Amino acid sequence: MPKTTRQTKIPGDPVLPSEITPESVYLSRRAFMHSGMRTGALLGVGAMMPALGWAAPAWLQDQVGAHEPGTPIDEDITPEHHATSYNNFYEFGTDKSDPKRHAQQLTTDPWSVQIDGLVNRPGTYDLEDILAPHALEERIYRLRCVEAWSMVIPWLGFPLADLLARFEPQGSARYVEFTTLYRPAEMPGQRSRFSSIEYPYVEGLRLDEAMHPLTILAVGMYGKVLPNQNGAPLRLVVPWKYGFKSIKSIVRIRFTEQEPQTTWHKSAPQEYGFYANVNPNVDHPRWSQRTERRLPGSLFGSNRIPTRMFNGYADAVADLYRGMDLSRYY
Ligand code: MTE
Helix, strand or coil: CCCCCCCCCCCCCCCCHHHHCCHHHHHHHHHHHHHHCCCCCCCHHHHHCCCCCCCCCHHHHHHHHCCECCCCCCCCCCCHHHHCCCCCCHHHCCCCCHHHHHHHHCCCCCCEEEEEECECCCEEEEHHHHHCCCCCEEEEEEEECCCCEEEEEEEEEEEHHHHHHHCCECCCCCEEEEEECCCCCCCHHHHCCCCCCCCCCEEEEEHHHHCCCCCEEEEEECCEECCHHHCCCCEEECCCECHHHCCCCEEEEEEECCCCCCHHHHHCCCCCCCCCECCCCCCECCECCCEEEECCCECCECCEEECCHHHHCHHHHHHHHCCCCCCCCC
16 A cells, blocks of 8 residues: 655755756747647536546545646547557556556545655655646547557647656656556556566656656546546656656655666566657557557548558657667667
8 A cells, every 4th residue: 555644845945957957858848839729629628527437536526626728630530439448557457458447446636746866855645745736638649559550639738847856856856757556456457467567667867868858747637637537636648659668556656877677677678668759650569550440440440550660659659769779679
């Protein structure tokens, strides 16, 4: 069980992102926000609906209800029903329908997040304190799973950079490691003796990837509080990487100097790299990554579309990898 007692109050006055983010990234973020703000309330309709599924605390429901509308994209949003019933969350089983069925029993209130490693302000913080200063924005992103299916999901969240800055990463920090809750009593997949992966689930990003303006922490989707099966109460969303990087139900964020040992990379290093950038030119050893099935399919076919470099976000993120051999750092 995670600790639920608050040990340290989060400083109320966060460092400006411009103080810790490379200027080019900061400027592109400003441009992104500017172009994105209030240009369309495509999904605003969901905002006032009551949250379904778990009993989110009223303060969180209020915060979710007060989000900024997102930027429409020129692709159909995946119907909510599909995004909340076709899931990968191995802690609840490996079948796509398992998470929705088994995650309802997960207790997500109270929730706290441990912040440690190379930071000046480590501590264990209640979710409410983690979220307090952050206005929620809607971000409509493509989600491309390494298994070659994809969806378009309207997330509600805030830039991870804004949260990380509050803890004052030290100069030696080069990576950020994230850990999912370990609670076998409520997560049947963690009790399985035949699991293909180790628990707790761990993911990681290079610090500059973590600070990139497209990287968000989500607490909601479709205008509502995040359902358990999608990673309540707090998950990462990194839209230019394969979905397995977008770790769910986070209880720990650690700043490190070394590249974190991540779950899928540990389980099959030749199949799953640390970077896991969406890349149609680098196949998975067992299948092609050139195309993807955009869900849902129809009676007439599987809706197969070409996969785009960095999942279509190359303009925003390609600079992060300049000079790197992406077939080696897959
Ligand atoms: N996080 C945890 N803790 N456990 C998981 O099994 N699966 C990942 C990712 N985050 C996973 C996880 C994978 S493979 C994908 S594709 C996405 O979650 C799926 O997110 P979704 O179910 O919200 O679509």
